[in-house]
Amino acid sequence: MTEDMNNVEVTNFEVGDKVKAQVTKVEEKQVLVHVENSKLDGIIPISELSSLHVEKASDVVAEGDELELEVLKVEEEALILSKRKIDAGQAWENLVKRFESGEIFEAEVKDVVKGGLVVDLGVRGFVPASLVEAHFVEDFSDYKGKQLTFKIVELDRDKNRLILSHRAVVEAEKGKQKEELLESLQPGQVLDGTVQRITDFGAFVDIGGIDGLVHISQLSHEHVEKPSDVVEEGQQVKVKVLSIDRDNDRISLSIKETLPGPWADIAEKAPKGSTLEGTVRRLVSYGAFVEVFPGVEGLVHISQIAHKHIGTPHEVLKEGERVQVKVLDVNEQEQRLSLSIKDLQERDSYDAGDYELPEESKGFQLGEMIGDKLKNLKN
CATH class of the missing domain: 2.40.50.140 (Nucleic acid-binding proteins)
Incomplete structure (x- = not known):
């Protein structure tokens, strides 16, 4: 084809026209295509391949791919084309519907940038760090390549602004779970x-x-x-x-x-006749309550506090005092524990009940004592 014929072909196109083309060669920074139903070639600059940053053209297209493109510029022998504009136009229509309906959808995180995440939805979608999770995330590096669910929270086609939120999805799910759980409890x-x-x-x-x-x-x-x-x-x-x-x-x-109650297995922990150490918790007129295990108090009746007679437990004991007690009786079912302090104490040596006359004095008669006194008087 002569140069004049090419020029005629080129003049058949205008900026903004939609064309179909097949990829003939993928170079590092651009893609060469052949425009259908013509004898023209087209060029797609790497910046026009995607709404996201592209390192290599081969990351987006391959030889033989059929593409729908928009004419950006008409040059003498070729057309400068854009894949990004076609993708964005179709994407915006779909995104507006999703935004209006509040649809939740899944997409891949394409990149992690300062301040949040980037998602490719045909146009660049941004997820601010505060809208990624319901909890604080210090490092987002693991999110690249991850599939997440999103909801559109802000959309402005004129400003090419698309804000997404994964947090909104998480919180909505939590709200639903909370409601269901409340009903089932x-x-x-x-x-x-x-x-x-x-x-x-x-x-x-x-x-x-x-x-x-x-x-x-x-x-x-x-x-x-x-x-x-x-x-x-x-x-x-x-x-x-x-x-x-x-x-x-x-x-x-x-x-x-x-948790097991403090009185569970109390008969094994405090069997009748056993000795325990406890703390005096309360003093009442009829005795003292002593805590021998956490949450387990037993009563030392006033008669079981000392061998000597006492008017009130306060004469002998004070609250907070540590004492040794002997278990007199235990009833797990009724949660009752009878204790004694005096059973672990020795009686005083002068206790009348324990005092006995020396062996040699046994059988000594009062009459004998009087007789001896009379004899002494006569003498």
Whole structure:
């Protein structure tokens, strides 16, 4: 074909025309194509292959590919063409529909850049770091090449602006799971959970997408000063559902009720006749309550505090004092423990009940003592 004939062919095209072409050669920075139904060749600069940055043209197209292109420039012997513009035009129409319907879709993360992620949807989509996850992510390098679900949160075709969010999808799923879980929960259920947050008044436990509160009084059978003394963030725990307030999304949980009670197997831990050490917790008019195991208090009746007679337990004991006690009786079912302090103490040597006359004095008569006195007077 002569140069004049080529010129005639070229003048048949205008900027903005849509053409179909086949890739004839892929070079590093451009692609050569043959335009269908003509004898013209076209050139696609590497910058016009994709809305994203392209290192090598061969990453996008290969020889023999059939492409739909838009004319950017008409030169004397060839057309300068764009694949990017065609892709973007088709993509924007689809993206507008997705945006208006709130559709959730899956796409591959093409690149990680400063401030977020880049996704190729025919046009460049940007995911700000704050919209990637519902939690803080320090390093996004592992996200490149990853398939994620997205929702379009901002779209402006005139400014070529497309903002996506994966976080919105995650939070919507969590909301749905939370609603379903709330509906399925029943008081009395025992569930596995993870301690999420500790406060002065208890711990919040995640039971599968929703947090419930374990009040400080429900953390342990023992008295708890600080929740952090008993549990830590990230700890796996079993919890029992106490109550559900669906209107306010509040769930009350208990760790204590999933643990063996302090009185469980008490007959084995404190058998009758055994000696234990405990702390005096309360003094009352009729005796003293001594804690021998966490959450287990036994009564030392006032008659079992000392061998001597006492008016009140306060005469002998004080709260917080450590004492040795002997188990007199144990009743696990009624959670009762009878204890004695005096049974472990020696009686005083002057106790009348223990005093005996010397062996040689046994049988000594009062009359004999009087007779001896009379004899002495006569003399």
